[in-house]
Amino acid sequence: MNTTHVPPLKTRQRLLVTASRIFAEKGYQEATVAEICEQAETNIASVNYHFRDKENLYLESWRYAFQQDMERYPSDGGIDPDTAAEVRLAGRIKSLIARIADPESHFFAIVHREMAQQTSLLEKIMAQEINPERQALNILVKELIGSDATEQQVQFCHASIVGQCFHLLKVKHLRLSQETQRYVIDMNDAEAYAEHVVQFSLAGIKAMRETNRHRIGSE
Structure with missing residues (x-):
């Protein structure tokens, strides 16, 4: 016993x-x-x-x-800071999606409730806890785009990446009938979705980097 x-x-x-x-x-x-x-x-x-x-x-x-x-789920995905930027971005995206998808995680569920019925009570603490994560992602995005990245490009990339991750949060909390569910993307495979977000985001950043290089080269 x-x-x-x-x-x-x-x-x-x-x-x-x-x-x-x-x-x-x-x-x-x-x-x-x-x-x-x-x-x-x-x-x-x-x-x-x-x-x-x-x-x-x-x-x-x-x-x-x-x-x-x-x-x-450490926000950096447990990736060594000396690893290639693409791998570090993948680590951050996979960590964020894992946290959102975890049924035992209450952090994002509270955020979702707060967005639906805002109390303004979390504004200060969100700035304290989330802003460092936002800044770390922005630094990484700028590194991937290149030194010629504009502030707007960095902010837009950040919004695109986080928006894809938060789409899972919205779908997770939807209460739909079986008839309506067939119109919603199946998000049960969070790992596969995270891999998609990584590949999609890296491809978009690469395209932006190439656009900047052509623009600078033509000036």
């Missing part, structure tokens, strides 16, 4: 685990502190003690979900 004892999660962590899941399922407005406490097997006083109020619990549970994602 296995007698290994697994110690119970401490109250604060139980609240974070439970709140991140419930906020992902229902959004900020529909989720209640009472429900979170009931499922976390604690009381409302513990929320007040550890987080002060519902708003701060929301922020901290979102941050917790983000940190859990980063532990499972």
Whole structure:
């Protein structure tokens, strides 16, 4: 018989685990502190003690979900920084899509809820946590296009890459009838979709790089 004892999660962590899941399922407005406490097997006083109020619990549970994602799927894909830029971009894209596709990941589900019913509560924390990821991707895109890349080209490439990844998020949260589902692309194979996004993005960047070279050469 296995007698290994697994110690119970401490109250604060139980609240974070439970709140991140419930906020992902229902959004900020529909989720209640009472429900979170009931499922976390604690009381409302513990929320007040550890987080002060519902708003701060929301922020901290979102941050917790983000940190859990980063532990499972490092944003650089675990790729050595000295590896070719094409491989590093592939690592970032595959990491992002893996995080979106993972049913146990609550970070992007909360973001999706926030986009549907904006509270503005996440603006500061999103800037703190997501902006470094955005900047890292932009630096990588500029490296791939070349030193003559314009700021607009970099921003457009960033929007194209992230937009492809976030399409999976939208499809994942659609609630469609069987009749309507046949008009929606099957996104069940996230790894295959990630490979497509990598190849499509690299081809687009290559075309942009060649266009810049021809333009500069003709000047």
